[in-house]
Amino acid sequence: MKKVLLALVIPALVFLAGCQKTASKPEVVTTFEPMYEFTKAIVGDKINVENIVASNQEIHEFEPSAKQVATMTNAKVIIYNSNDLEKWVLPIKNKGIKVEASATVDKIKDDPHTWISPKEAIKEVDYITEQLSKKFPDDKKAFEKNASAYLVKLKKLDAEFDTLKDAKQKTFITQHEAFSYLARDYGLHEIAIAGLDPDVEPSPSALAKLKVEMEKAGLKNVYFENNANSKIAETLAKSAGAKLIGINTVEGLSDAQKKAGETYITLMQENLTALKETIK
Structure with a gap:
């Protein structure tokens, strides 16, 4: 009986050790x-x-x-x-x-x-x-x-x-101040509608000043974030007669994006393509 028990216990212990x-x-x-x-x-x-x-x-x-x-x-x-x-x-x-x-x-x-x-x-x-x-x-x-x-x-x-460094027009306007490092590293100038917090809405007077800045810089595009509320960007684009273009802060990937093979790198490549519509 003991031999039978040992025969049962030893494999069980080995199995548990493997699990541990x-x-x-x-x-x-x-x-x-x-x-x-x-x-x-x-x-x-x-x-x-x-x-x-x-x-x-x-x-x-x-x-x-x-x-x-x-x-x-x-x-x-x-x-x-x-x-x-x-x-x-x-x-x-x-x-x-x-x-x-x-x-x-x-x-x-x-x-x-x-x-x-x-x-x-x-x-x-x-x-x-x-x-x-x-x-x-x-x-x-x-x-x-x-x-x-x-x-x-x-x-x-x-x-x-790095190819953006050779552009003559290097200014772009974004929904919120999320692209400062990208701008610094590639010789660009970001104008942000909102600050670091995307949910802080600028005042009407601030939006009016931004419209003037856009006109001075000859900007025809406003970048909104695909994963955030775009109301602020839409308001400015409408008042300035500008085109809305999506850009991604690459904070997350939906299940659909993952299934489609999207990654940090592919999203950043899409951002580069979007920026090239303004950076010339």
């Missing part, structure tokens, strides 16, 4: 889509990565649920963009480290939109790779190899945006 090994795989939590995409490109299938902010949620206004706080608390690594954007990450006492992806970026005041510039995205991928390699040294070579392959794509994208 799988369950103990390091967990990395990212805050929103660009951080998730950058991180997944680096870790591949070596580490389980979970993203917190859904594509239909505004990152500026997001507050984590109790379940999401628990997920982050149990994480070995939390990867977020910046202290100015995901402030809700700072109080989390997770079991491992927090990685501020934009730590090596030369910041523009308290503007958190670093990822919208491919030049800064390159820095973020480099920094995430460095920090993950320190946390999980056994996977360092795999991380560096994966990152190198992804950086080839980002550097190609960067080179495509």
Whole structure:
């Protein structure tokens, strides 16, 4: 009888040990889509990565649920963009480290939109790779190899945006001040209807001044954000007789976009095409 029990128990223990090994795989939590995409490109299938902010949620206004706080608390690594954007990450006492992806970026005041510039995205991928390699040294070579392959794509994208530096007309007007890093890095000038917060509406007098600025600069296009309320941009475009063009802050990807194969890189390429309608 004992032999029969042992014959049953030993395979069960082996099975449980295998399950525990799988369950103990390091967990990395990212805050929103660009951080998730950058991180997944680096870790591949070596580490389980979970993203917190859904594509239909505004990152500026997001507050984590109790379940999401628990997920982050149990994480070995939390990867977020910046202290100015995901402030809700700072109080989390997770079991491992927090990685501020934009730590090596030369910041523009308290503007958190670093990822919208491919030049800064390159820095973020480099920094995430460095920090993950320190946390999980056994996977360092795999991380560096994966990152190198992804950086080839980002550097190609960067080179495509670099062509804007040769333009004669470099001013563009956007719904809110989300493209400052892109403008700085590629020699452009952004005029923003609203400030860093997309929900703050400018006064009628401010809109009138913007209309005058548009006329002086000869601007015929107003950029609105595909993932936000475009009412402000529509108001200005209508008063100035300008064309509305969509541009993406690349904060999230819908299920339909993911199914269609859209990524940070494809969305940024679409942004480049949109900007070329104004930047000439």
